[in-house]
Amino acid sequence: MKTALVTGGAGLLGGYLARALSAGGFAVHLTAHRTPVSVAGCPSIGLDLTDRRTVEAAVEDVSPAVIVHTAAITDVDHCQTHRDEAWRVNVCGTQYLSRAAASAGAFFIYVSTDHVFDGATGNYRETDRPAPANWYGLTKLVGELAASRCLPEADIAIVRTSFYGPRRDGRGFFGRCLAALGAGQGLEAADDLFSSPLPVTVLAKAMVELAGRRLAGIHHIAGADRSSRYEFALAVAKVYGLDASLVRPRPAKDLNLPGPRPRDVSLCVRQAQERLRVRLPTLVNGLEEMAVSGTVTEGTVTEGTVTEGAATEGAGDGAGR
Numbered sequence: 560m561k562t563a564l565v566t567g568g569a570g571l572l573g574g575y576l577a578r579a580l581s582a583g584g585f586a587v588h589l590t591a592h593r594t595p596v597s598v599a600g601c602p603s604i605g606l607d608l609t610d611r612r613t614v615e616a617a618v619e620d621v622s623p624a625v626i627v628h629t630a631a632i633t634d635v636d637h638c639q640t641h642r643d644e645a646w647r648v649n650v651c652g653t654q655y656l657s658r659a660a661a662s663a664g665a666f667f668i669y670v671s672t673d674h675v676f677d678g679a680t681g682n683y684r685e686t687d688r689p690a691p692a693n694w695y696g697l698t699k700l701v702g703e704l705a706a707s708r709c710l711p712e713a714d715i716a717i718v719r720t721s722f723y724g725p726r727r728d729g730r731g732f733f734g735r736c737l738a739a740l741g742a743g744q745g746l747e748a749a750d751d752l753f754s755s756p757l758p759v760t761v762l763a764k765a766m767v768e769l770a771g772r773r774l775a776g777i778h779h780i781a782g783a784d785r786s787s788r789y790e791f792a793l794a795v796a797k798v799y800g801l802d803a804s805l806v807r808p809r810p811a812k813d814l815n816l817p818g819p820r821p822r823d824v825s826l827c828v829r830q831a832q833e834r835l836r837v838r839l840p841t842l843v844n845g846l847e848e849m850a851v852s853g854t855v856t857e858g859t860v861t862e863g864t865v866t867e868g869a870a871t872e873g874a875g876d877g878a879g880r
């Protein structure tokens with residue numbers, strides 16, 4: 560049985576990925592930072608990405624065939640205001656880990672983001688030139704470069720994505736949509752910010768395929784179509800049987816989002832669909848899949864109308880952030 564080390568075991572993607580890799584026949588070890596990690600059958604190991612020695616020790620202890628690096632500071636606004644911290648974790652941490660991966664001869668999968676693009680055109684391909692509009696996107700892009708420099712070309716996959724799913728802490732636009740609409744509250748959502756969000760369940764399956772087949776290179780793995788955050792919220796209402804009339808479109812500039820948001824970071828998934836067996840769904844089909852296979856946790860909302868606010872990356876926390 561092949562061993563996989565997944566960083567960010569307490570994160571949204573880390574948890575789903577651990578279960579998917581286990582189901583795919585991997586012996587999975589998870590890394591834990593501040594939040595306790597508990598996924599049945601997957602032992603956890605302490606790791607702080609900013610501490611090179613704990614990173615090297617974790618890789619030496621587990622001796623994985625595959626490392627999937629999901630851990631990062633993902634809060635766009637926190638990165639914008641805590642630049643050094645974001646750099647230490649997202650750039651330096653990635654460098655330590657990818658160097659350790661190279662020493663161990665492991666296949667390294669780096670989870671990157673649609674925020675590496677400036678959002679001017681949308682429908683970005685793997686060959687398009689990244690130009691991040693915010694500090695978070697910059698740290699993730701430099702993380703890509705750092706990892707690529709440390710590892711042989713055949714041993715690194717970079718996954719640029721946008722995804723959503725239920726978060727235990729209620730962060731993310733998907734959870735806020737369900738919580739607000741479920742409570743009968745109005746929800747204001749930007750109709751001029753676009754992405755192509757994918758359910759975390761489908762992303763996890765696609766990444767198991769990448770790990771199993773060692774598919775190197777840059778992969779855009781996202782939803783098959785583009786939507787605004789407003790359209791995402793309407794689709795959530797439709798699929799979950801909630802009142803769509805509570806969703807109101809607003810321009811992003813009226814929502815007081817603290818950090819810069821790229822306008823259209825939708826990703827072209829043609830190459831991924833040619834290379835992968837996993838099918839990437841449209842927005843509505845993805846939400847239907849999530850409604851069946853994802854577990855929705857209860858979010859917390861306050862009285863009145865909920866505006867988008869800050870929080871993690873997308874609607875794919877792009878519609879999810």
Ligand SMILES: NC(=O)c1ccc[n+]([C@@H]2O[C@H](COP(=O)([O-])OP(=O)(O)OC[C@H]3O[C@@H](n4cnc5c(N)ncnc54)[C@H](OP(=O)(O)O)[C@@H]3O)[C@@H](O)[C@H]2O)c1
Nearest residue numbers: 567569570571572592593594607608630631672720875876
């Ligand atoms: N969410 C999205 O929509 C989205 C979209 C595109 C790309 N991505 C990328 O996908 C990946 C996973 O995102 P996610 O939303 O699943 O993340 P998440 O839920 O925010 O979890 C991030 C994880 O990173 C860990 N972490 C943070 N600082 C650390 C440190 N210094 N040392 C070790 N671990 C640390 C956290 O542990 P503690 O909580 O214990 O600190 C947590 O487990 C990230 O790389 C992100 O950039 C996310």
